[in-house]
Amino acid sequence: MGDSCCNPLSMGSIVKLIENNITPSPYILSLRIGDNIADDTSNGFFMNVNHQIDYACNLITTNKNLSEGYHSIGFSQGGQFLRAIAQRCPNPPMLNLISVGGQHQGVFGFPRCPGDNITVCNYIRDLLRFGAYETFVQNHLVQAEYWHDPHQIEEYRKMSIFLADINQERTFNEIYKTNLLKIRNMILVKFLKDTMVEPRESEWFGFYKENDTSTIIDLRDSDLYKNDLLGLKQMDEQQRLKFIESNTDHLQFTDAWFIDNIIPYLKE
Template sequence: MKFSLALPLLFASVSATPICDDAQRSSFPKFCDLLDLASSNEASLADDLFALPWAAIQKELDVEAVEERRLEEGESALPIVVAHGMGDSCFNRGMKSIVDATSKKVGSYATCIPTGSTRIKDTINGFLLNMDASVDVFAEGVKADPNLADGFNAYGLSQGNNLIRGYIQKYHTQDGYPKVNTFMSICGINAGVGAFPNCNPEDHKVCAGLTEVLGDLAYNEFVQGILFQANYFRDPSKTDSASYKKHSQIAQWENEGDDVQESRNEGFGMTSKYVWVLGTEDTVVWPREGEVWGAMDPSDPFSTKLAYNETNWYKEDTFGLRKADEEGKHNWESFDGEHIQFTQAELMGWLEKYFM
């Protein structure tokens, strides 16, 4: 069966048609089991994904404790788009509380744009709708919201930053799509991940499926066409491999793959301000320095780390990171904690500093 980018949309409804053909099932048995579960029991899979300890915002913000900003006559504040992480959904109470607190703090319209029409579909699509396709759905959600028509600020949590970054690079150069003025990435998977930690395949069917394909099997058309996490899996020992350069979506986004597009640089340059937030104790993103554009050294891929300005994509400015640095657009923040486990006070402080 030839796999296309449109096929993940099959997961939007229950289908009795097997997702994998015989050859794919032979090569990826556990991953195909996961796809079968998505096809036959969406609700169960969505609940399993939300329950993963590293996946979602599991607590609600105290919206009542947020000091409301009342705009003076003639004053305005750009609307804000929030993008959730893997395992989460715009329809969950935790994300709703984050959006409400953001709106109240900044004194502007705020919204979370899902990639699925329900909690179940939005959660599953964070895994089984690939990164490029997810950006396309996200972009149509932005375009359809009249409150965002004149531009907006945005911040993401974990994987949600890939949606915003992808939108900036692909849709800023297209007519009819509003621009992101300030982008704040909190624990973003910006430089990809070289491992998928804290996910025991013996304990969870989802982890078994991910472990099977996030390795030597990650860089092929079938897996890259489905799995969001495979799209930003960046094995530091394989960045010169033909399969990585040909099939990896993150390789194309960094303009280090076979598909180099100058429009990605142009789109990146249209954002006025970037804020990169690092979780100093993060064990979910490896290396955690990738949240602020660091990477492992390809010549010593599992021991030596490169700062953002020592990487090839900075030195050769493959997608616009160095130019943005030279223009003073980068801002660097951190918090002492595990993946997206910042405090409410820290989030409100960043919003006040960069969005007000």
């Protein structure tokens, strides 16, 4: 959100960090959703997430460099979007899925604005306040598509066009579970001082108890886990579900932390 595939200060620096720490230097595709950088940035706010998943799937499946399989890294909302790709677009095979601050149970709050997008973020707040589950808002506002209101659970399950679907909260899709179980490992990074994601436990599949924002239900206590709707329980029992912490704010990490905690999964 608010970033692009090729910003030299963000994704561009991650690409260089990976290239400099893996030998031989790997092929890296930084997904651009749209025809240019401006489109890519705007689409992170206003392009239907399901359309983004289809767009990214096409980029991946038509790229011959990825035909034997690939590791994936998603930052913030990119983490949950890549999980949707694993569930819906299994070929070529995704190997390790690394979610850095991804909101896998969605968010209930929009606390601050990244970068210089203050006007855009104020507009988003107005739309979410107007009605996150209105059809128009769901179809045209990315953040509404993973807005998870614990006080309107039935409305969320009925109207959420993205998150409720990929989390098996509307109807059970066996293919989603089958495809997700094909990956080697799912690596989930939570930022312990996160002021962007509410609640931060969403980064590890935790979320508020229904009608109670003072109580968090952790992944292993959730119906998603107990009923193994996505295969997360099976992956956990097989030690393929990895939980990593960073004692920092959202996406604030050092090169050394990234090298120690993330790079090893890109060498497998």
